[in-house]
Amino acid sequence: MTEQDSTTPSTNFPATFSIDYPEKSNRLTSFFRLILSIPILFIFAILIHNSTFGNLPFVLFIVTALMMVFRKKYPKWWFDFRIEVLRFGCRVAAYLFLLTDLYPSVDETQSIHIKIDYPDVSKLSRWAPLYKWILSIPHYICLIALGLIAVIATLYVWIHILITARYPKPIFEFIVGVFRWSIRVSAYSSILVTDDYPPFSLK
DSSP: OEEOOOOOOSSOOSEEEEEOEESSOOHHHHHTHHHHHHHHHHHHHHHHEETTTEEHHHHHHHHHHHIIIIIOOOOHHHHHHHHHHHHHHHHHHHHHTTSOOSOOOSSOOTTEEEEEOOOOGGGSOSSGGGTHHHHTHHHHHHHHHHHHHHHHHHHHHHHHHHHHSOOOHHHHHHHHHHHHHHHHHHHHHTSOOOOSOOOSOOO
């Protein structure tokens, strides 16, 4: 039984992210979370890094950028594949950060909700993929700092769950906000679905 996260985005940016807030967290699976995560982390590692293609997110960015620069195309099947890889990664990360007790599925949405609009490529700048990652550097710096805080906060949450079986709502909203910010930056700089600069916001 979960309570739908009530946080509403403060922007019309074409990428949204939310996680259902758990009414109660499982003490046992939370205690062994790192051990339980090993199989799905192994699967995810094989998906994103292998000897044939190297780092998958980087390869997907390069190929998408080349298609847009030289052909101004973004095939729907390619977009769908990128989004499904992103969703899978978010389910794994959410499980690690104790945001959900549902073991990450390789295909089902579960309690993690991601919506990224398929772009109208004709309205996107052909050359923007070449410099978007540079413009995103301030976001990367902020996200690194926020990510470190989120890791420290999760250590506190782990202890809190073992004692109370509940995830503190303010910390939950903060960490979900960090995820949301990261998704928006990815939509702009690597998934390349928009030319709108992402907001510096957790909401």
